[in-house]
Amino acid sequence: MTWQAVKGVLLKGHQVASGLAKDSPYEAGTIALQTPHFKRLGLDLTPYFAGTLNLSIAPKTFRLRQPSYTFPNLKWHPDFDSETFSFCPCQILVGDRQYDGLIYYPHPETKINHFQDPHTVELIAPPISDIEYGDRLTLKVRPHEVAIE
Numbered sequence: 001m002t003w004q005a006v007k008g009v010l011l012k013g014h015q016v017a018s019g020l021a022k023d024s025p026y027e028a029g030t031i032a033l034q035t036p037h038f039k040r041l042g043l044d045l046t047p048y049f050a051g052t053l054n055l056s057i058a059p060k061t062f063r064l065r066q067p068s069y070t071f072p073n074l075k076w077h078p079d080f081d082s083e084t085f086s087f088c089p090c091q092i093l094v095g096d097r098q099y100d101g102l103i104y105y106p107h108p109e110t111k112i113n114h115f116q117d118p119h120t121v122e123l124i125a126p127p128i129s130d131i132e133y134g135d136r137l138t139l140k141v142r143p144h145e146v147a148i149e
Contacts, residue, residue, distance in 0.1 A: 003140040008055040058119035093138035101125035
């Protein structure tokens with residue numbers, strides 16, 4: 001299988017996905033709330049940390065071509081409108097360690113707030129120790145699923 005690599009810098013995100021944001025409208029992190037819905041639809045996120053890594057690949061951007069999973073119009077919270085989500089497998093390299101993860105893509109046209117910069121890729125990964133904001137990571141994607149431009 002062919003992978004395309006891009007280097008990026010780990011940024012602090014909105015912290016809504018992990019539930020650490022003080023002004024979040026959700027009673028828990030969005031990933032924890034969404035996980036049972038994704039599992040019911042065939043994607044189990046329970047092996048991963050219930051939050052996202054925000055990786056800036058600037059000046060490059062990314063575009064989903066053919067994601068492995070897309071869940072249209074998912075009603076995951078009773079107080080908010082449905083959203084569409086896509087996921088693509090990826091590999092995250094931290095130094096000499098490699099982790100299997102997923103690109104997490106809430107489609108902007110259905111998302112209510114907390115939009116990402118077009119250079120930022122949200123990643124779901126297993127817990128990774130010893131990483132900090134500002135660290136340089138390498139992201140590997142499958143070119144038929146994700147275009148790096």
